[in-house]
Amino acid sequence: MKTTFKQIIHELKEHIPFTSLATFIGIIISISFMKLNLFNSVIPIFYIFHPLHLFFSTMVSTAMFYNYKKKIISSILAGGLISLVVGSLSDIIFPYLGVSLLGVSISFHLPEIEIPLLMYPVVLLGSIVGIIFKKTKFPHFVHVFISVFASLFYIFAYSSNWNLSNLFFIILITIFSVVVPCCLGDIVFPLIIKDNLTRIKSKLKKLKNK
Numbered sequence: 001m002k003t004t005f006k007q008i009i010h011e012l013k014e015h016i017p018f019t020s021l022a023t024f025i026g027i028i029i030s031i032s033f034m035k036l037n038l039f040n041s042v043i044p045i046f047y048i049f050h051p052l053h054l055f056f057s058t059m060v061s062t063a064m065f066y067n068y069k070k071k072i073i074s075s076i077l078a079g080g081l082i083s084l085v086v087g088s089l090s091d092i093i094f095p096y097l098g099v100s101l102l103g104v105s106i107s108f109h110l111p112e113i114e115i116p117l118l119m120y121p122v123v124l125l126g127s128i129v130g131i132i133f134k135k136t137k138f139p140h141f142v143h144v145f146i147s148v149f150a151s152l153f154y155i156f157a158y159s160s161n162w163n164l165s166n167l168f169f170i171i172l173i174t175i176f177s178v179v180v181p182c183c184l185g186d187i188v189f190p191l192i193i194k195d196n197l198t199r200i201k202s203k204l205k206k207l208k209n210k
Contacts, residue, residue: 058083058126098173
């Protein structure tokens with residue numbers, strides 16, 4: 001566990017600058033969109049950015065897992081599962097809960113259930129690309145950058161009765177929705193799963209030897 005903790009700290013230090021920059025740029029662009037009244041009819045745009053988010057999320061989490069444990073099937077399964085959970089939390093569940101707490105009416109939509117034939121192939125493709133290229137830093141930047149838009153587009157597509165007084169809180173909700181799940185999904189979870197799988201296999205080998 002000490003080794004895994006050191007690996008997590010090391011990777012977080014390496015990736016946090018990309019996380020911060022992507023979040024800052026994404027929010028600035030989003031505020032510009034709002035001032036220009038470009039958030040009308042953004043539901044189709046959300047259904048572009050959410051799959052893109054899952055693609056890059058899967059790419060990074062799979063690559064992170066594979067870089068430390070060269071097991072293709074395990075990497076695909078771990079990366080895919082992590083991205084589906086993290087993508088749903090970041091783009092939908094956290095924004096939905098956060099906006100609901102503001103007293104703003106918002107409807108709940110989960111593309112992973114509504115359009116699975118689009119979402120799951122995207123996740124599989126992201127896993128394959130992650131294993132092939134094994135890159136994490138720039139894809140992590142793109143992942144966070146896209147996630148900012150996906151979260152905001154979900155809020156503005158499915159909520160109503162919000163106004164400029166809510167904007168500050170919506171930005172805080174977006175930052176939390178993006179930064180926490182994305183860092184957990186891209187870095188922390190893959191390394192923890194990798195470590196636990198190694199320990200389980202080691203225990204199974206000991207049982208067989210007995």
